[in-house]
Amino acid sequence: MRTTCFSLKRRIAVLSETRRYDLTEKTCTIGGMSLNAARHWLSGSEEINAMLLLRRCHSLTRFGPVSIQRHPVAPAVASCAVRLRSNSGGEDQRSYRRAHSPSWRHGLAGLLAGTGTVLAYGLHKHKAEQVDTIRTPTLETTLPFPIFSQEEVTKHRSLEDGVWVTYQGGVYDITEFVAMHPGGNKIMLAAGGAIEPFWALYAVHNQEHVLEMLSEYKVGELSAEDRKKQQAVKSSDPYSSDPERHPVLHINNLKPFNAEPPPEILSDSYITPSAFFFKRNHLPVPPVDPASYQLHVEGLPRGALTLSLEDLKTKFPKHTVTATLQCAGNRRSEMNTVKQVKGLNWGIAAISNATWSGANLRDVLMAAGYGPDVAQWARHVQFEGLDHDVTGSTYGASIPLNKAVSEEGDVLLAYEMNGKELPADHGFPVRVVVPGTVGARNVKWLGKIIVSSEESSSHWQQNDYKGFSPGTDWDTVDFKSAPAIQELPIQSAITTPADGAVVDRSEEEVIVKGYAWSGGGREVVRVDVSLDGGKTWQVAPLRTSDKGQAAEPSPPPGRAWAWKLWEVTAPLPPGAQELEIVCKAVDNSYNMQPDTVPPIWNLRGVLSNAWHRVKVKIREDEEE
């Protein structure tokens, strides 16, 4: 039974991974084996039996990759032994988890590295809870871990050959964990090598439960000689050169740095001061020397063009655009109240408005040789940041070519924000500003521009920042089936009062403030505000400047890049004990915000733009 279970488990795992990768990558090859081939291992009733067995199989049973036959006996046996040992310890671990559940949840909220995150720990837990119908085997083993050379470890760099990593001298077969990894495929970068540098990069891993999970996958020890070599390579903190930040920011993740200002700051200033502008980094802030900075433009017929910062500033006209940037995950926390999603738990302030100055991307592309001939084949403009992980892999994204080259696209290679050089957190010395487009495409610390027939192949373009149906889960999601988010939908939120605020009856009125913005240059034309949960509505006056300042001139059609702020002062309804204040905005394509969150819920928690609602209590004046 145990062997069967292991074996079936392995096969099912492959099947399950196959389906997963089939959907994600549209390739059915796991180790060169097609999905159908994998299914053939277990056909007909055998497959059903296998599924039933799997369901009853009572632990996170793993096995060496590929099959017993292809492994030296010793590791295979060791693997079994380890498995059983970790099973026996499983109860303790689960008890531990239960006891520490709140801190685990807390940890999760802050988890969320720059890349996608799966509720890995949750999946673990779920699996563990599924299997309580059969008693856990109690066989203990005292077999020592086998010793592997680094060379042996390095052979395991794929799902077919197994995915092994080392950590502090231990060897871990994490093949099965790959599908559960919060950071998605990124984990494969560590395959066959030491995991420490990645954990230093993605500091989210420095948590007890992560080590705990890893320990379950131990299959051996690294040879003493290789261990010594490894220790010579010190890991340093790649975030050590990150800039200082304003303490008022609410930090969603420290490394990489992700933070938003208190919402009321947003409506206090039409232009968000740079220090308060929300920060959304995917990697450490790269230190860039402006004197030696180079921007490479590639993919055009004249060959690569390299520009210095000075070139950008002096060879191209300087354009200034006021544009609002919004993270795709803004207001994700509201989706989490429906059902847990993966991603940073942003409130309503992952959006800000600034004035950006720089060269027009269009002008730079023209200078680099863009013309009608290129328009024949090119479809996208890719950007690469100078921010990178330990393998040198950089942040990347792309936008459609027509946005990049349109005279009305207003895409900037910005070197100024709010009239000063870009702050480090916002892409010093040069970033892309793609007005009307999701923050993720506004690549910071810009290093390279590539005109291409293809979208960026980066994780963030292909397997992140996409929207799905509420019925789509991590087992069924096919990232190829959805377009990369570019223009964002209509959005608005109430910055003040805060949810749960209390207003004294004696104040007689409530002042409600907020922001409204739409992607694609669509101008916000109306904001409706309700104090009774959406039964009745009033229209909020909009403004495009600070109070008392002259309004900005109306933007040309399709080029309304900046948000509008709004404010209503409404008398407290007599008799009401609580207000449910709601706002919803309308843009000039008359798109409206959806009423509620559940029907737009999606597994990644992006595009959260339902009506924003805050409840406010009215405190009656105390009787004498």
Place this chain on the structure above:
Amino acid sequence: MRTTCFSLKRRIAVLSETRRYDLTEKTCTIGGMSLNAARHWLSGSEEINAMLLLRRCHSLTRFGPVSIQRHPVAPAVASCAVRLRSNSGGEDQRSYRRAHSPSWRHGLAGLLAGTGTVLAYGLHKHKAEQVDTIRTPTLETTLPFPIFSQEEVTKHRSLEDGVWVTYQGGVYDITEFVAMHPGGNKIMLAAGGAIEPFWALYAVHNQEHVLEMLSEYKVGELSAEDRKKQQAVKSSDPYSSDPERHPVLHINNLKPFNAEPPPEILSDSYITPSAFFFKRNHLPVPPVDPASYQLHVEGLPRGALTLSLEDLKTKFPKHTVTATLQCAGNRRSEMNTVKQVKGLNWGIAAISNATWSGANLRDVLMAAGYGPDVAQWARHVQFEGLDHDVTGSTYGASIPLNKAVSEEGDVLLAYEMNGKELPADHGFPVRVVVPGTVGARNVKWLGKIIVSSEESSSHWQQNDYKGFSPGTDWDTVDFKSAPAIQELPIQSAITTPADGAVVDRSEEEVIVKGYAWSGGGREVVRVDVSLDGGKTWQVAPLRTSDKGQAAEPSPPPGRAWAWKLWEVTAPLPPGAQELEIVCKAVDNSYNMQPDTVPPIWNLRGVLSNAWHRVKVKIREDEEE
């Protein structure tokens, strides 16, 4: 009391009209008097008293325009007398209305001339019902109607001088009715003259309750001489040259012709056959001789350019675009279920998809002298149709200049629809096709193109086809406060099964079909379908061609002009007695449809794009 009441009534009516016109037109001049000046008539407590008196005043009291002093005594007295007589008959009329309420409602649903319609009859009724606290005076009069010459009638052509019309020899002072007229200001065209030709044009007036309303405003008789002259002018039916239509169409209004196909026809054919393509005419179909047809292009520095049909076909490249057109009022009937709106009671089929061929508007504008110099000052391109009312006033609309001149705007001067010359109902010989833009701007029977710094001044651009907050009513609406609808928001609907359909349990599954489309060239990327009212969702496969045909190539970004059809086959949920089938679509800006109708309700019933819902009963198999 009566005199006071009359006098106050007149003043209040002016005030109320002033406010109305102030909001609508941003001018405060009623008869050269500013709103504040009018208020000064009744200031402070006098105004409040007047309001109270008005509220208690017990009839639709009218008075001759301006003041008694400015009228000959006879008409003024007659006017009073008529008023009283009609008051005394008021009860009968109200009883009649109540008794005929259903037919009235039915009449209203079909009312709706080409221009905007106010619930005039409803306003009458409302006023009548407000005043039942004081007994109706019963004074009868036998005074004969005074006799007026046509010359005298013709003097009354403004709100200041009074608005008089003649009908079958009667003279009517309709000053007070102007603000209630379903067709808005258009009624002023008839001021001072005979109303028959207009009623022939807008055949909606040929209803009993319209005559009934008119009779209340009678103030005199036309002189025998002028009456004879008038009778010599026969009114002819301007719709006599309208084309034959397919009898399957559901007619919402006959003159002008407005009709939609049965919804299931839409999803049966990716390209809607022209005969079934929804028809939305604002005026009679103008008969146009293609040999003498002329298109005038004005507003450009080289002076006017005149093109024949042959010119259009031979001097410019022929472009073909598949584009969906949708009426702003599509799905208005769903808004009517929330609260009555004004407008044709469209179902879900005021949308269709066709292939259009013609010259690019851009090419024609270039040929006419458009260039960067024009771009400096021009902002809009106006279109005038050859369809006109009895005064010669034509249908008109405009679009933003950037849409018109963009290479990616794909605006056509189309002379073919689905591979054949345009049918008469669709604009023969030439119409504008503005892909991604509300039907109303796709001007048919195109006569003139004007490049301008201003939008079209037509009623349909300025005081119609705009969206408002659900809290905005006809007393508070300011048409200047909302932008003219251009791009439409994301839309989808279920074409089959129909609401109320019955499915036999033995069928085991239900096939759900529909369409999805978004304005502005935004591609529909997903349609979610629910069988349980929106609790759970599945993704519907989309198609861009007829079944079995190769899919159209994916459109360039921002140029997805054609709808997508979708279909799901879903097993009948066990135990369910009724399904609430819901669909909602998402475009590539990730805009979603709002959940429900009430929060997007607007007084004109446009932009109705909430989730579409149909209820289907499941009939259990009969027991033997």
